Amino acid sequence: MTLGLSISGLRVSAPSGRILLDVEALDFAPGTCIGLRGPSGAGKSTFLLTIAGLIEAMSGRVTWGDDDLLAMSAPARARFRRQRMGLIFQDFLLFEELSAAANAALPGAYASRTRQRGIRGRADVLLQKLGITHGARTVDSFSGGERQRVAVARALAGDPAIILADEPTASLDRTAADRLTDDLLGLVREEGKTLIAVSHDPALHACMDRVIDIVDGRISQDRAAA
Numbered sequence: 373m374t375l376g377l378s379i380s381g382l383r384v385s386a387p388s389g390r391i392l393l394d395v396e397a398l399d400f401a402p403g404t405c406i407g408l409r410g411p412s413g414a415g416k417s418t419f420l421l422t423i424a425g426l427i428e429a430m431s432g433r434v435t436w437g438d439d440d441l442l443a444m445s446a447p448a449r450a451r452f453r454r455q456r457m458g459l460i461f462q463d464f465l466l467f468e469e470l471s472a473a474a475n476a477a478l479p480g481a482y483a484s485r486t487r488q489r490g491i492r493g494r495a496d497v498l499l500q501k502l503g504i505t506h507g508a509r510t511v512d513s514f515s516g517g518e519r520q521r522v523a524v525a526r527a528l529a530g531d532p533a534i535i536l537a538d539e540p541t542a543s544l545d546r547t548a549a550d551r552l553t554d555d556l557l558g559l560v561r562e563e564g565k566t567l568i569a570v571s572h573d574p575a576l577h578a579c580m581d582r583v584i585d586i587v588d589g590r591i592s593q594d595r596a597a598a
């Protein structure tokens with residue numbers, strides 16, 4: 373399954389009333405890899421949280437396929453996120469005392485037995501593809517690059533249509549960052565998933581299909597990557 377994103381008249385406000393995001397119209401075709409960049413505090417993470425349905429104080433339309441996030445109840449949004457989205461963050465957010473396989477299979481935590489088995493199998497295949505063959509070792513002894521590859525396997529294990537990444541290469545050195553970018557984009561493209569990645573890393577943006585600049589909560593530039 374692939375899903376595209378359509379946004380119109382989106383506004384996100386802080387409790388003070390300050391507008392954090394103001395996006396008139398934006399469409400992402402299914403299966404596109406999109407980079408988001410902009411100065412610190414511009415609203416990139418807020419944008420990512422908004423399209424993940426994690427922000428309440430928003431108005432407008434944020435539609436994934438036929439599903440309008442604002443029209444859903446909070447539990448329906450959480451279910452949608454669980455079934456359709458994989459999330460990757462800068463600081464990995466792994467369970468330190470678990471193995472790579474157990475971390476990567478976490479999207480199965482709330483799933484039926486049958487789906488859990490499928491997710492475990494997919495997690496193992498993804499870890500193999502990502503070169504993580506560390507058996508029962510717990511991830512607390514993994515390098516940053518290895519940890520982030522476990523996070524990539526976890527994001528993809530539930531076979532979600534959408535992958536959202538916030539600074540996926542920021543904690544890595546250049547070599548590990550480039551490898552992670554190659555691995556992530558390779559897997560995402562192989563399966564036709566939609567990827568949206570916030571990053572300050574020009575090397576990551578150079579691999580994307582489209583790069584969008586956000587400044588002061590607004591889209592200042594939107595172009596197909598060279």
Ligand SMILES: Nc1ncnc2c1ncn2[C@@H]1O[C@H](COP(=O)(O)OP(=O)(O)OP(=O)(O)O)[C@@H](O)[C@H]1O
Binds near residue numbers: 387413415416419
């Ligand atoms: N819950 C909130 N209440 C008030 N202000 C907020 C809230 N969340 C974010 N902001 C503000 O919104 C602005 C955008 O924040 P955001 O984290 O989206 O920026 P960013 O572009 O991701 O920055 P960085 O590159 O530094 O991570 C910042 O000024 C931040 O302080």
